[in-house]
Amino acid sequence: MSFEAKVHSLKRKGVPLTTQRYAVLEYLYLNHTHPTAEEIYQSLKENFSIISQATIYNALVFLKNHSLIREITIEKGKAHFDYEIEPHHHFLCRRCGHIYDVHVEGCPLEGKKTVDGYKIEELRPYIIGICPKCLSRSGKNEIPQ
């Protein structure tokens, strides 16, 4: 979904988008690197002379509740955020730590409303491994997780 469409979808609901929340959504739109709340905070601090960490967290919850962004819990202990809400898998390279988008065809859950009586609201398909870059860089100095 385009940035404008997301902003509009809130307007249609009559939900006002504050400057700070707009800035967080825009940051995610411009940076498809699956940043953490902390990374967003550090970057916005420079543009916004005054913005607090709590506001970032609040904005992320707000945007997530309106299904404009999604949360990625692939990494232990911290959350990453993704502008892209269309279904796709995430891959965490345990060597370089980067999170990549991976498109996997034929997922039997895609589009389903329930499974075994469980109501599906969100899919979080994660894969852990080594990315192609790290695989080619060297096959030896592997850091066990």
Place this chain on the structure above:
Amino acid sequence: MSFEAKVHSLKRKGVPLTTQRYAVLEYLYLNHTHPTAEEIYQSLKENFSIISQATIYNALVFLKNHSLIREITIEKGKAHFDYEIEPHHHFLCRRCGHIYDVHVEGCPLEGKKTVDGYKIEELRPYIIGICPKCLSRSGKNEIPQ
């Protein structure tokens, strides 16, 4: 894999299993509730008069590195652990907070070594939603995440 088989697999490798590590593995074997490190600690404290939190964390890393247990990062901010390492999906009910096992047939990644050049080491297929119990209990007092 049976409990005895897991204990044996370490012996075969020549890796000794200390009392504390044995206790953590046994706890996970007896409690298929996907506990957190803290829950394991609280329970083992009562049986073991002396055991420290750090030992629990160390034991969990140890067992995970030997592929005897797996880590679940479905919930933001904290890790859960699972005795069962055979591939299956996990479902987090956002109303009651419980994590359930769900078997999904036909996953295109199951058994695969790579995807798009990415080396697959571990699959973490998570689903968020409402469990059947919470669905039947009431359809109204839903707590937004």
Place this chain on the structure above:
DNA sequence: TTATAACATTATAATAATTCTAAGCAAAGA
């Protein structure tokens, strides 16, 4: 059997991520 090395465990401190709290601000409605 002792000495030694290697590793495990402990308590505690430190760090990191997130949430809570209380006060101030700002927009919207009466």
Place this chain on the structure above:
DNA sequence: TCTTTGCTTAGAATTATTATAATGTTATAA
């Protein structure tokens, strides 16, 4: 304008996890 409601802020508090340093345990070899 006054009031209400919700947002933002700074900072404190909480929670989960990891690091550190001292101590304990075990296995092996002199």
